[in-house]
Amino acid sequence: MNKKRYLSTGELAKAVGTTKHTLFHYDEIGLFSPEYKDELTGYRYYSFAQLEEFDVIYMLRELGMPLQEIKQYMKGRTPEKLLELLAAEERMTEECMKRLKKTRSWMKSKELLIREGIAADAEEIKIQHEPLQYMIMRKADISDDILWAKELGKLYDYCSENGIDSAYPVGYRQNIGELKTGIYDNYSVFYQILEKKPAKAEWHIRQEGEYLVAYHKGNWQTIGETYEKIFAYAEAQRISLGKYSYEDSLLDRMTFEREEDYITKISCEIQGGK
Numbered sequence: 001m002n003k004k005r006y007l008s009t010g011e012l013a014k015a016v017g018t019t020k021h022t023l024f025h026y027d028e029i030g031l032f033s034p035e036y037k038d039e040l041t042g043y044r045y046y047s048f049a050q051l052e053e054f055d056v057i058y059m060l061r062e063l064g065m066p067l068q069e070i071k072q073y074m075k076g077r078t079p080e081k082l083l084e085l086l087a088a089e090e091r092m093t094e095e096c097m098k099r100l101k102k103t104r105s106w107m108k109s110k111e112l113l114i115r116e117g118i119a120a121d122a123e124e125i126k127i128q129h130e131p132l133q134y135m136i137m138r139k140a141d142i143s144d145d146i147l148w149a150k151e152l153g154k155l156y157d158y159c160s161e162n163g164i165d166s167a168y169p170v171g172y173r174q175n176i177g178e179l180k181t182g183i184y185d186n187y188s189v190f191y192q193i194l195e196k197k198p199a200k201a202e203w204h205i206r207q208e209g210e211y212l213v214a215y216h217k218g219n220w221q222t223i224g225e226t227y228e229k230i231f232a233y234a235e236a237q238r239i240s241l242g243k244y245s246y247e248d249s250l251l252d253r254m255t256f257e258r259e260e261d262y263i264t265k266i267s268c269e270i271q272g273g274k
Contacts, residue, residue: 008044032054032074065085121215134203136198152190169248171247176244180231209270216263223247239270241269245267245269
């Protein structure tokens with residue numbers, strides 16, 4: 001054998017930008033073997049023509065194809081098989097791009113929520129214009145913890161089945177009439193805010209308009225303190241509140257260990273506030 005016409009494992013690895021370990025592994029599984037093996041020394045030697053063969057394997061690996069599929073293709077490769085392979089990989093790439101785009105949108109929305117929570121002033125109460133929002137809404141009897149948990153699980157399952165992956169945590173709708181009587185924990189109506197109008201899922205609307213907004217710091221057990229401030233402010237400013245209040249978590253267990261640090265946005269409807 002004329003060694004000048006061959007590359008050692010180390011030389012090939014350097015030439016194609018891989019490692020000797022990778023070449024050993026490819027040889028072991030029968031994917032890419034040296035053209036010549038020295039039985040006395042155990043050294044492996046590759047021909048220069050195999051550089052092109054490795055390039056094909058490298059390209060297919062870059063497309064994300066499993067090694068076993070590459071092995072099958074390399075054994076009986078034809079132009080037609082490569083076209084089929086590329087078509088399949090293109091479909092997978094398109095699906096991957098859709099998922100990445102969806103993930104990026106989720107991250108951007110989550111970032112906005114977190115920044116709003118960081119900037120929130122727990123002492124401030126203000127009138128704020130809120131956009132129209134689509135929601136998936138459910139109701140449950142809060143006196144039955146097991147039933148309530150099941151209904152919450154159904155909401156998650158329903159959103160998952162319909163391809164809905166919202167950055168918003170589950171929110172809660174409360175009746176302002178009940179809140180004014182001191183009932184602050186009737187969390188029987190809960191919802192998932194959507195990024196956009198769903199194509200198939202059944203949805204409800206939170207109307208666009210003016211809302212009286214406050215930020216509650218702490219857990220839900222102390223949220224009545226913030227509602228008392230809201231109602232006192234509304235009375236002092238002669239603001240007539242509507243029927244519902246919406247509670248949306250901005251900073252929760254994802255960002256804080258202690259519930260005392262949580263931030264919840266409270267948005268109360270204003271009558272004629274559109």
